[in-house]
Amino acid sequence: MNYARELEFAHRLATAADANAKHIRASGVSAETKADTSPVTIADRENERMVREAIENEFPADGILGEEGSSKTGSGRRRWIVDPIDGTRDYLRGNRFWCVLIALEEADDPVVAVAHFPMLDETYWAVRGSGSYLNQDRLRVSSIESINSCVFSPNGLHLVEARPYLPAVMEFMQRSWAVRCYGGPLDACLLAAGMVDIWFEPKLEVWDLAALKLIIEEAGGDFFALDGSRRIDRGTALACAPGISAHVLEAFGMIPALR
Secondary structure: OOOOOHHHHHHHHHHHHHHHHHHHHHHOOOOOEOOOOEOOOOOHHHHHHHHHHHHHOOOOOOEEEEEEOOOOOOOEEEEEEEEEOOOOHHHHOOOOOOEEEEEEEEEOEEEEEEEEEHHHHHEEEEEOOOOEEEEEEEOOOOOOOOOHHOOEEOOOOOOOHHHHHHHHHHHHHHOOOEOOOOOOHHHHHHOOOOOOOEEEEOOOOOOHHHHHHHHHHHOOEEOOOOOOHHHHHHEEEEOOOOOHHHHHHHHHHOOOOOO
């Protein structure tokens, strides 16, 4: 299926959310703490409201799921999944690695993805079956076949959810050619671009993963949850270049499962 209209729409929404977040931050922004201890700002909420209203206007039959509470059951098999600002801590501190994540899911599978990094002037995007791109350049994961040659990006090591995996993470950190951590979304996109070879996350939500999974897979990368499945609703993520998948799965004690 051709998703040209949906892709253009997602790009347009991400750019509008970018401008809105920058405008709000220029006037000064503070954060509240949500029940899960993560921060939320008026920019998160306003971006999600703007995106939700645009979806309801242009694709009224589609479902919606957003980090800040948007939830709508559509009349068909399609659902937009939105993280209006992924990396709110970075946004608050003025770091450059926050982004806007927008994905369209059909029959429980992401089919359109946009990860827009306003402060880097970079937009990673993908359409199922049509490849993955950074701005207009086609992406491809690395051809690395050795852990000793890989760049490893582990995230969330301070979380209690990471504890069962720390021995495997430490092993990879010590065997890897380099360890680099810029934050989950950017690390995932750098994997798709062939600049990172393993990405680890012990605690994530569906809106964190919908766009990133598609961008990685369309660049030729392998994506898993830490239970061995390839689903985005398991709360974890592990992605890598295909040449080292067997090493990664063995180290984390996983057997790949059909989705």
